[in-house]
Every structure is written in structure tokens, then in C-alpha cells.
Amino acid sequence: MNAETKAAEAIRFVLNGKTVEFAVRPDTTALDLVRLHAGLTGTKEGCAEGDCGACTVLLRRGDGPRQAANACIMTAAQLDGTELTTVEGLKHDGALTPLQDAMAQNGSSQCGFCTPGIVMALTGLIEENPEPEETAIHDALAGNLCRCTGYRPIVEATKVAAKAKPASIARSVLPPLRSEIAVGGCVLHQPGDLAGLLELRGRYPDAVLLAGGTDLGVARADYHSGWDRIVSTAHVRELRAITATRDEWTFGAAVTWEEVLATVADDYPSLATLIRRFGSTQIRSMGTIGGNIGTASPIGDGPPPLIALGATITLASRADGERSILLEDFFLDYRKTAMRPDEVIISVTLPRLKDGELFRVYKLSKRYDQDISTVCGAFWLRMEGDTVSECRIAYGGMAAIPKRAKSSENKIIGRPLDSESTRAAVEALSDDFSPLSDWRGSAEYRMKAAGALIQRLAHDAAGETVEVMAL
Ligand SMILES: Cc1cc2nc3c(=O)[nH]c(=O)nc-3n(C[C@H](O)[C@H](O)[C@H](O)COP(=O)(O)OP(=O)(O)OC[C@H]3O[C@@H](n4cnc5c(N)ncnc54)[C@H](O)[C@@H]3O)c2cc1C
Ligand code: FES
Ligand code: FES
Structure with missing residues (x-):
């Protein structure tokens, strides 16, 4: 921004079809903005860290579709120049949407706390995929917890709603982005190209470099920290x-x-x-x-x-x-x-993968959906005939950093991927890693699980079906 241009003093976006401005600090959560400043209390706060989905809203950026997002870990900084829809914005002429109607008719809501978030997540699904398979419905619900209704009536209501003619969605004209917004001692920079981003990064190396905010938003909530200066990467071409x-x-x-x-x-x-x-x-x-x-x-x-x-x-x-x-x-x-x-x-x-190359990645977590890995193992092999000519094995959850298992790799390279080389590779993991114990898994569990993933790779490479427990 040139020196004469004054920073804007409000976040401006389309909220439920109307362009609005709020003079809130850019590090205010989107959830606080809609509930406390816009007075729209249909969006709920459950966990405040992206896990339960009660705060789900729909966000449209640029030419993209409306997508479900968690308002609790999103900041007002991410709303400027976008279109936000809350559950209050779904009704047309006072009528419920087919999904809301089907949820009401199918007994898909008991205490109702999760319901607005579930309706928003499923609305996002149906808009993108008007005839979702059951697995797509489950995927769309993976980030929404319902503690009392159970998911079956919710899934059934989604199928009913998907058969109804979808309401046409009016796309609002998005207000242009402003390059700098300053409110209450918090400054947001929104560069549109790399040169602008590098200039700001060089000038303000201590500013928060904000992309999607799904890590930063949780850290901010956990430590109740404020951000004085934010440089957003979200609009950098x-x-x-x-x-x-x-x-x-x-x-x-x-x-x-x-x-x-x-x-x-x-x-x-x-x-x-x-x-x-x-x-x-x-x-x-x-x-x-x-x-x-x-x-x-x-x-x-x-x-x-x-x-x-x-x-x-x-x-x-x-x-x-x-x-x-x-x-x-x-x-x-x-x-x-x-x-x-x-x-x-x-x-x-x-x-890109070439002929003769094999790639597999396996994630082990305490819960199948919406959980971070306890151990994640990834394997890339180049085969010459039956022999492994090159190989890279990398694990997460086994060390302080994501790391290659080079000793293990060396037990496989130059050999067929058979029970002998696999056993040697599993044994060699103890030269590569001495993992920590934490609440996700003990060190012993991690070593065994990492070894089991090498065995799973060997079965996979041989085309054998392995019955794998999710956890
Ligand atoms: C409920 C929940 C579930 C999650 N599940 C998973 C999961 O299953 N697996 C998983 O791996 N992670 C998971 N995460 C973590 C998170 O979603 C991911 O790490 C995500 O990819 C972070 O991207 P972001 O754009 O949101 O990063 P941000 O939060 O915006 O930034 C994260 C960090 O990266 C830095 N950064 C961002 N962009 C750049 C850049 N261009 N250059 C340099 N530094 C940059 C930021 O400054 C910050 O330090 C989960 C998080 C939540 C809240
Ligand atoms: S309040 Fe739980 S995901 Fe936002
Ligand atoms: S209806 Fe009560 S939590 Fe879902």
C-alpha cells in the first residue's frame, strides 16, 4: 500500500446476502463476530477448536463454491471480501430449505445444539454434490458431533433432501479486498501477489503469517493470544x-x-x-x-x-x-x-509416479475420522522385476520431526519385498527411531505399529487383501 493510502477501518464482507462492515479487530474470531457483533446466535460454540462442527458456516471466496468452515477457529481477517452464510441466511421468503424440512420431519434433531452446524455442513455437501452417495454424506458429517440424536435419521433426511429440487443459490457480488485494515491495534495485510507478500514478510518478520488458520486459530484460542499484525497468504496469486x-x-x-x-x-x-x-x-x-x-x-x-x-x-x-x-x-x-x-x-x-513405482501411505489414529495420526507411514518403491531398486520410507509420529527410516530402507533396497527383507526392515526401525510415549500411544505401540505398516505394505504390494483395523 502506498504511504498516502489510509488503512481501512472495518472488515467488509457479504453476510447472508447483504454487504456489511464491522469495525472489529481482524483477530476476532468469526464466531464472536457473528454471535456477538451481528447478533446471529444460530451458530453455536461447542469445543472452540474445530472439532465438533457446532459453529459450521458456509464461506465463499472468489469464484469458488460455498464451503463449510468452522467459525470458531476462523478470524475476521479471513472474512474480508468474502461471502459468509450462517444458518439464519438459509431461509428463502421465510421457508425452510428442503434439508431443514427433512431434518424436522425425520426426527433428526433432539436437543438441537448440533443441528445448525449439521444443516450447514450438509447444505455445503448438497450444493456441491446434489446426489451424494451415503459415504459422501458420512464424509460431510465427519466434522460434526451429535451427542443425542444419532446419525441415522440425519443421513436419511439428507437423502430425502437431496431428491428435492435444490433451491437456486444467489451469488452475491463480493466486495473488493482491501490491502490493509487496521482496527483496535491489530493490522491485517492482504497482499495479492508474491512480490507484495515478500515485501511485507521482509518488513514484518514477526507478523503472524496466516493461511487457512486451522492451526493458528486453535493456538490462538488455546493461549488466548491476540495478534497485532497479520499477513495473509490467502489471496496471493x-x-x-x-x-x-x-x-x-x-x-x-x-x-x-x-x-x-x-x-x-x-x-x-x-x-x-x-x-x-x-x-x-x-x-x-x-x-x-x-x-x-x-x-x-x-x-x-x-x-x-x-x-x-x-x-x-x-x-x-x-x-x-x-x-x-x-x-x-x-x-x-x-x-x-x-x-x-x-x-x-x-x-x-x-x-508423478512412473511405471514400476509403488506408493502407499497409511494413517493410524485413535479415531478413524477427524483425528490426527498417532503414526503415519508412507512408502515409495521403485521395482525392477521382483527387486526393490530404490525406496523411501517416511514416518510421522515416530520422532520430533517427520523423518525417513533410512536403516529400514537399506534392508529392502536390492532385495525382493519378501518376508525376509520385510522382517529385517521392521527390526531396523529401532536404529531409525526411539519414539516418545504420549496420550496418543506408547513408544512400544508406536514401534509395533510402524513395523506392522511395513508388513501391510508388503501384503499390499503382493496384491493380498489385508483386513485392517481402522485404529
Ligand atoms: C479439528 C482439526 C483437525 C485437524 N486434522 C488434521 C489432520 O487430520 N492431519 C493434519 O496433518 N493436520 C490436521 N489439522 C491441522 C491443520 O488443519 C493442518 O496442519 C493444516 O494444513 C494447516 O494449514 P493452515 O492453512 O490452516 O495453516 P495456518 O494455521 O494458517 O498456519 C500454520 C502455520 O504455518 C505457517 N504458514 C502458513 N502458510 C505459510 C507459508 N506459505 N510459508 C511459511 N509458513 C506458512 C503459519 O505461519 C503457521 O505457523 C487439524 C486441525 C484441526 C483444528
Ligand atoms: S465450536 Fe466446535 S468446531 Fe467450532
Ligand atoms: S441433537 Fe443434541 S447434540 Fe445433536
């Missing part, structure tokens, strides 16, 4: 791009997991299966691939498969330009990375 060549895919860092999922389903089906278990629809529609890497969690689900696939990431700063490194070299120690304070992650590049 280069970070929103997905490009493909014959040999690789490149995902901009601000591409969401829903967008990654829609892209990779054919090329990496095993990765797609993992992403369907990444949080919930609400989390995947906001959470980004760059945020998952930037947060550097030892149990993040993105890094193990990306490392096993041989991904590189491109970092950039205004002072030193761009550099690319292998993702496995990015993680240095617990939550410590090779990224300098003035750098950002621009993109992640994944080699």
Missing part, C-alpha cells in the same frame, strides 16, 4: 496456483487440502484416501498444504507422504530470492525448520 507437467505437480502453498484432494485422486489414490481422513470437510476447505508444512508438527499428515514421494519445496524472500530444497531437509528439530524469518513457502512440487 502465485500461492493459490496448481500446475502440472508430464513429470510433476506443483501446489502453491495456499492451496487447500480440498483442492489438493480434487487434484490428486487419479495420480496418487493412496494419498487421496489419506486426505479424505485429514480433519473434516470444514478443516480441509480452509487448511492449506503450506500451512501443514509451515506448522512443522511431528504428527502432521502431509509431510510423511510428501517426503516419501520425494517432494521439494520452494522458499522465497525479498532479499535472497527463491531456493528449492527437499522437503525432508526442511524439518530440523521439534517445530524447527530451515525457513528463515523473512522467508515464506511458495510451493510444493511432487514427482
